[in-house]
Amino acid sequence: MEIGISISSRMPYKKQIAEMKKVGLLRTFVAAEDPAFEEIMDELAANGIICENLHAPFDKINDMWREGAAGEEMLKRLKDSVERCKRYNIPVLVLHLSAGCPMPEINEIGVRRFTELVECADAGRVTIAFENQRYLENLKWSLDTYTSAGFCWDCGHEYCFTPGLQFMPLFGEKLAALHIHDNACEMNVDNHVLPFDGKIDFTYVAEAIAKSGYQGTLMLETSKAARYEGKAIYEELTDEAFYQRAYEALCKLRDMIEQYYNVF
Numbered sequence: 001m002e003i004g005i006s007i008s009s010r011m012p013y014k015k016q017i018a019e020m021k022k023v024g025l026l027r028t029f030v031a032a033e034d035p036a037f038e039e040i041m042d043e044l045a046a047n048g049i050i051c052e053n054l055h056a057p058f059d060k061i062n063d064m065w066r067e068g069a070a071g072e073e074m075l076k077r078l079k080d081s082v083e084r085c086k087r088y089n090i091p092v093l094v095l096h097l098s099a100g101c102p103m104p105e106i107n108e109i110g111v112r113r114f115t116e117l118v119e120c121a122d123a124g125r126v127t128i129a130f131e132n133q134r135y136l137e138n139l140k141w142s143l144d145t146y147t148s149a150g151f152c153w154d155c156g157h158e159y160c161f162t163p164g165l166q167f168m169p170l171f172g173e174k175l176a177a178l179h180i181h182d183n184a185c186e187m188n189v190d191n192h193v194l195p196f197d198g199k200i201d202f203t204y205v206a207e208a209i210a211k212s213g214y215q216g217t218l219m220l221e222t223s224k225a226a227r228y229e230g231k232a233i234y235e236e237l238t239d240e241a242f243y244q245r246a247y248e249a250l251c252k253l254r255d256m257i258e259q260y261y262n263v264f
Contacts, residue, residue, distance in 0.1 A: 001218055001257065002027050003250040004052065005243075006179075008223035013040045019243040021047045025250075027217045029053045029177075032081035032093070041088055052217055053092035053129065053152075053177050056081045061096050064113050065104035075113045079120050086124040092177050093121065094129045094152045097138040106141055118146045129176040134161045136170075143171055150176025154221070155205050156192060159185050172212030179221040180205070180253070184229060193226045193233060195249040202253060210260030218250050218257075 004027025005020060007013055013036060020028065030040055032054040044051055057077050063070040064078075078095070085093050097114075098104050121128045129152040130142045143149055151171040158167055160183050168175075182198030183191035195202055209218075224234045224242045234242050 001215060001254050003218045003220075003247070003254060004028050004050075005220040005222070005246055005250075006055075007031075007034070007040060008225070009034060010223050010225040011239075014043055015239060017043050017047050017049060019239050020049060022240065023243045023247040025243065025247055026050065027052050027219065029055055029094070029219060029221075031055050031057075032084055033057045033077070037084065051088065051090055052219070053094050054081055054085055054090055056093050056095045058096040058099055061099050062104050065098070065107055065110035067109055071109065071113060075117060078117050082117070082121045082124055082126050085121075085126040090126070092127045092129050092150065092152075094131055094177055094179075096131055096133055097142055098133060098135065101134060103135040103138055106138060111145075114142070114146075118149060122148050127176055131179070132157050132162070132167045136162070136165060136167075139167070139171070143174055150174050152177040152179060153208075154179035154181075155200060156181040156183050156190060156221075159183055159200050160188060160190050163187065166208070168208035168212060172208065172214070175209075175212050175214045175216075178209070178214070178217070178219050180218055180250075181220060181222045181226075191226060191228050192222045193228045194220070194222055194246055195253055197233065197249075198228060202256065206253060206256035207260050210257050210263070218254055220246055220250060222246070 005025050007028055007030045026049050060074050063074040127150045129150040131152040131154055151174040181192045182195050182200045185199040
């Protein structure tokens with residue numbers, strides 16, 4: 001399995017890419033609306049780092065379910081993200097279905113917009129990967145409705161937004177992307193620290209990935225600025241030390257997964 005880490009907006013992208021290359025983290029994903037998107041893509045290409053997916057904007061994602069111009073504008077932003085995937089030959093766009101609580105009602109106008117988006121992605125040979133957030137209902141609806149869509153499993157979200165609910169037994173066969181990170185397993189506390197620095201059971205994570213048969217990239221979604229129990233726990237590390245620690249955590253997790261492959 002390949003290993004990688006996301007590009008964070010909290011650190012100069014050239015520095016991140018240099019450190020990623022130095023330790024061997026040669027896969028990444030990027031926010032589709034990052035202000036420096038084109039420059040980041042050029043820098044990644046120059047350093048031999050592959051961008052495997054884009055993360056679609058989600059700041060106003062609930063507007064997709066509401067009547068009015070704001071919903072149409074959000075649909076346009078998501079279609080623009082698909083176009084960026086097409087332009088740079090990026091095969092997957094990761095997408096949230098809602099934000100916050102309560103979940104917007106699944107309604108006709110939202111279904112029409114998401115259908116239009118998925119059809120746009122299908123035409124461009126881009127896979128929409130719906131990510132688990134706070135609700136099972138809309139994720140199940142999306143993956144039941146759109147047979148071309150995939151699943152992005154965020155293991156951290158499972159532990160801090162939906163404790164006790166396991167998504168991989170339900171959707172693992174459609175796994176198209178991973179967001180790997182750790183947290184304190186506290187409700188609504190989404191720390192995004194490195195694996196094994198929090199309280200998530202990574203034995204379960206490794207077993208779930210192995211059972212799915214997934215052979216893609218183990219992708220970290222974290223940054224040196226991540227906080228845990230009120231502290232910036234990596235602030236005393238050099239940039240090089242942080243990325244080395246990230247590399248080692250992913251190697252450990254990969255070894256665990258590969259052991260389970262031999263069982264399943």
